[in-house]
Amino acid sequence: MAEKQLQSTLAAAAFQKQWFGDLRRRVFDERQPYALIQADVPFELFDLLEIPAVSNQWWSSLVAAKRQAPAFLAAMSADGIPDQLCRYCSLGLATTRYPNAGEAPWGGLPAPRMLCARLTCDCIHRVFSLWADAFGTELFEIEHPAATELPPRWWELTRNRWRELIEPHRLEFVAATLEHLIERLESISERRLDRAQLRERLARVNRQEEIFDATRQLIAAAPATPVRMTEQIANVMATQWVRGTDWAVAHAQHFHDEVRARVDSGVAAYDNEKLRLMWVGAGLWHDTDFYTAFEDSHGAVFVWSMYLAFGPDGYIRYGLEDPLAALASRTASFNEFLHNPPWAAEWTVAQALEHRIDAALVLHPKSMKPSATGRIFIESALEQAGIPVLAVEADVVDARAWDPVAARKTVATFLDQRVLQ
Amino acid sequence: MSAGAIDELRAEFDDPFRKLGRDAARDRGMVVMSWPSVPVELVRAAGLLPVFARGRNTPTPAADRVLEPGLFPNRLRQLVEAALTERLVNVAAIVLPRSSDPDYKCFLYLRELARRGIAAALPPVLLFDLLHSDDQDARAYNADRTRDLAARLADLAGRQLRADDVRSAIVSANRARAAARRLHSLRNDSPRIAGADVLPLLGAVWQVEPERYAALANATADALAPRVPLEGRRVLVAGVPVDTPVMHAAIEAEGAVVVAELSPFGGCGTSVDVETTDDPFAALAGHYATESIDARLPVNALMRKLDALLGTAQAVVLSQPEEDASFGWDYPRVRELLARRSIPHTVLSGDPAFGATAADRQRVRSLLGSAPARPEIRGG
Numbered sequence: 001m002a003e004k005q006l007q008s009t010l011a012a013a014a015f016q017k018q019w020f021g022d023l024r025r026r027v028f029d030e031r032q033p034y035a036l037i038q039a040d041v042p043f044e045l046f047d048l049l050e051i052p053a054v055s056n057q058w059w060s061s062l063v064a065a066k067r068q069a070p071a072f073l074a075a076m077s078a079d080g081i082p083d084q085l086c087r088y089c090s091l092g093l094a095t096t097r098y099p100n101a102g103e104a105p106w107g108g109l110p111a112p113r114m115l116c117a118r119l120t121c122d123c124i125h126r127v128f129s130l131w132a133d134a135f136g137t138e139l140f141e142i143e144h145p146a147a148t149e150l151p152p153r154w155w156e157l158t159r160n161r162w163r164e165l166i167e168p169h170r171l172e173f174v175a176a177t178l179e180h181l182i183e184r185l186e187s188i189s190e191r192r193l194d195r196a197q198l199r200e201r202l203a204r205v206n207r208q209e210e211i212f213d214a215t216r217q218l219i220a221a222a223p224a225t226p227v228r229m230t231e232q233i234a235n236v237m238a239t240q241w242v243r244g245t246d247w248a249v250a251h252a253q254h255f256h257d258e259v260r261a262r263v264d265s266g267v268a269a270y271d272n273e274k275l276r277l278m279w280v281g282a283g284l285w286h287d288t289d290f291y292t293a294f295e296d297s298h299g300a301v302f303v304w305s306m307y308l309a310f311g312p313d314g315y316i317r318y319g320l321e322d323p324l325a326a327l328a329s330r331t332a333s334f335n336e337f338l339h340n341p342p343w344a345a346e347w348t349v350a351q352a353l354e355h356r357i358d359a360a361l362v363l364h365p366k367s368m369k370p371s372a373t374g375r376i377f378i379e380s381a382l383e384q385a386g387i388p389v390l391a392v393e394a395d396v397v398d399a400r401a402w403d404p405v406a407a408r409k410t411v412a413t414f415l416d417q418r419v420l421q
Numbered sequence: 422m423s424a425g426a427i428d429e430l431r432a433e434f435d436d437p438f439r440k441l442g443r444d445a446a447r448d449r450g451m452v453v454m455s456w457p458s459v460p461v462e463l464v465r466a467a468g469l470l471p472v473f474a475r476g477r478n479t480p481t482p483a484a485d486r487v488l489e490p491g492l493f494p495n496r497l498r499q500l501v502e503a504a505l506t507e508r509l510v511n512v513a514a515i516v517l518p519r520s521s522d523p524d525y526k527c528f529l530y531l532r533e534l535a536r537r538g539i540a541a542a543l544p545p546v547l548l549f550d551l552l553h554s555d556d557q558d559a560r561a562y563n564a565d566r567t568r569d570l571a572a573r574l575a576d577l578a579g580r581q582l583r584a585d586d587v588r589s590a591i592v593s594a595n596r597a598r599a600a601a602r603r604l605h606s607l608r609n610d611s612p613r614i615a616g617a618d619v620l621p622l623l624g625a626v627w628q629v630e631p632e633r634y635a636a637l638a639n640a641t642a643d644a645l646a647p648r649v650p651l652e653g654r655r656v657l658v659a660g661v662p663v664d665t666p667v668m669h670a671a672i673e674a675e676g677a678v679v680v681a682e683l684s685p686f687g688g689c690g691t692s693v694d695v696e697t698t699d700d701p702f703a704a705l706a707g708h709y710a711t712e713s714i715d716a717r718l719p720v721n722a723l724m725r726k727l728d729a730l731l732g733t734a735q736a737v738v739l740s741q742p743e744e745d746a747s748f749g750w751d752y753p754r755v756r757e758l759l760a761r762r763s764i765p766h767t768v769l770s771g772d773p774a775f776g777a778t779a780a781d782r783q784r785v786r787s788l789l790g791s792a793p794a795r796p797e798i799r800g801g
Contacts, residue, residue, distance in 0.1 A: 060634060079753060080752050080753065080756060080768075081749060081752055081753065082741055082745070082749040082752070084491075084743055084745065084746075084749070084752060085745075085746060085749050086746065106739065119554075119717075121522055121746065122521055122522045122716040122717055122746050123726060123747055123750055124749035125717070125719060125720065126720055126750035127750060129719075129720050129721075130750065141554065143552050143558075143559055145550055145552065145562060146519045146525055146548060146550045148528075148547075148548045150529070150548065156617060169562070169565060169566075173562050174462065174556060176558045177558065180556075180558075254737050265718045269527055298745065340526075340529050341529050341530060341532075341533035342533055342536065364489075366491065369491075369492050369522065369523075369744070369746040370490055370522045370526070370746070372489060372525070373522070373523075373526045373530075374529075375489065376488075376489055377533060
């Protein structure tokens with residue numbers, strides 16, 4: 001594994017481990033409630049009502065990074081659940097349903113007081129229903145009305161014109177659903193949500209994402225990328241799960257300042273950068289070394305993933321007079337920006353051009369079916385913009401079918417034959 | 422009459438989609454849909470005819486160039502193939518329900534293909550966004566979306582759509598449903614007709630003018646009732662809902678009789694009438710939200726439907742094609758239910774529109790060999 005170049009990366013990892021340890025202590029020793037939720041659920045509501053929330057995707061990535069996913073997923077296969085089904089959203093379920101199959105990180109997930117999921121993909125209701133059964137706990141579902149009008153260049157509308165971006169009937173419905181979620185959380189926590197505090201929290205989320213925006217600009221404009229993509233992700237995601245908190249805003253600033261200092265000093269993540277790569281899709285959590293594997297051989301450095309870039313473009317909402325409506329506008333179309341045509345393709349190309357990308361590697365996640373859609377448009381748009389594309393067939397948490405040597409060889413051939421020529 | 426009725430129903434099941442693109446005047450009265458989670462009553466009330474894209478064993482080269490492999494079911498590949506080869510140029514509209522991610526993505530893809538000029542001439546492409554959550558907000562949302570679809574269809578048809586028109590379409594469709602139920606009842610205790618033969622007759626309910634359907638289905642039921650019951654193990658087909666009789670035929674080729682299927686194209690597609698209330702739009706929304714059998718139907722509702730269908734089934738075949746992202750998650754619950762009822766099952770992985778693979782046929786043989794010889798009375 002490549003050495004960590006930023007102090008903030010070490011601080012982020014330490015914070016997460018400490019945070020999870022505190023969570024287990026609170027749950028087991030103090031019998032406090034916590035929630036297990038999908039990454040696109042508004043964490044702010046849980047935090048403001050003092051119900052800590054664990055992200056399903058974060059937990060899956062952690063299990064995969066600890067090389068435990070194959071054991072749990074093999075147990076799920078042996079239980080008759082087809083291998084073709086989404087592993088990213090269900091790996092956490094597998095750690096609960098088959099607890100003896102592997103060793104869950106950091107002592108495993110305690111039983112949550114609530115599971116909460118937004119019903120984006122068809123599988124979410126089913127995965128979370130099974131998980132709620134396994135824990136014997138309640139499930140709150142956020143229904144997902146579908147967008148029928150998808151205005152172009154969505155990222156130019158999210159900050160100030162979000163009422164134009166999200167159709168009124170969808171915005172109203174999601175806001176009403178969030179009201180019900182608040183009622184349920186208030187009942188669990190025996191506290192009342194202070195709307196002024198919510199507005200203040202969202203303003204702080206804006207502040208955090210503005211810092212990320214500045215960091216993104218630094219990375220895009222620097223002669224050579226000052227921070228590896230993997231370290232960008234580690235810092236951004238540790239922050240996003242607790243977004244808008246004191247620690248999150250301070251950490252975003254710490255990360256920015258370190259990047260700024262490296263840029264000012266002319267320090268690059270890799271000294272001999274020749275090619276700038278982008279990774280399109282969720283992270284390859286079971287093999288993050290993949291992202292530094294082409295530095296010495298080709299001078300190829302991964303500069304961009306969605307994780308940093310999506311923060312400012314996806315989260316910032318100005319005009320917080322009705323904070324719940326603003327939050328609903330983010331929730332209503334959250335990850336659709338990353339997958340649905342025409343949104344995903346035009347944003348990816350815009351990001352590629354801004355970051356002076358030489359080649360793109362696009363994840364083809366066989367089991368994550370909705371995430372796998374739209375890529376045909378992304379790939380053709382990138383190619384039309386003059387950016388060579390390599391499709392990478394992989395599951396982001398399931399390493400069982402992943403051949404790291406063959407994958408690296410394929411990428412090397414692609415760089416030799418399509419990019420360096 | 423019965424042979425003619427059967428032939429007509431079968432033709433009405435098979436032909437409408439296949440014939441699109443041959444007669445522009447006829448096509449102009451058609452609305453093409455991808456799954457019967459769209460209220461056909463609205464289409465008919467607007468003076469249009471519903472036509473469904475279903476799975477077929479014909480190649481889809483144009484669609485395969487724009488749809489990623491393993492993600493879209495055969496029926497959507499057929500629909501996109503028809504769109505890209507300009508067979509849908511003259512139809513009044515394409516309506517995709519939000520009944521699964523692939524249906525929704527197909528809606529987005531068609532619009533994007535049109536925007537990019539890849540699909541040169543497409544009719545209006547509409548989404549019917551139906552939520553399956555059973556709460557007041559979702560019900561109100563669904564009713565609102567139903568009214569919106571009705572208005573769009575009426576606009577396309579160039580006519581005013583009154584609530585009475587919709588009520589009348591509901592009453593008429595319910596008569597067709599009653600006839601379909603009568604036909605389906607002939608499969609229950611002593612099956613008078615093979616599953617592969619009856620599925621097209623039941624599935625035709627979505628496309629045939631309702632009064633005509635009722636007449637044809639009742640005539641067919643009259644003719645079938647005196648028949649000698651069929652021998653063979655009684656099989657229920659579940660898993661990913663089938664939209665063709667091909668899998669039924671493969672199972673019945675091994676000596677079984679398919680007596681029911683968890684599919685809107687089979688008996689359970691018409692098991693409940695639409696209520697006739699003051700607000701026909703809300704009634705339709707409520708009906709389709711709870712009765713549509715699709716990938717977003719909540720698992721508890723789906724399990725109740727499966728439980729009700731088991732009846733005298735001696736074995737269950739679960740269809741689990743590659744592109745499924747949803748129904749496979751029900752397997753632990755289905756397995757548990759079937760174990761409680763002592764009903765053996767197997768899982769087939771082939772595309773149900775292409776017939777059974779050799780491995781699938783072997784699984785069916787093994788299943789039938791393990792199924793109990795006679796129907797048993799089982800507790801619910």
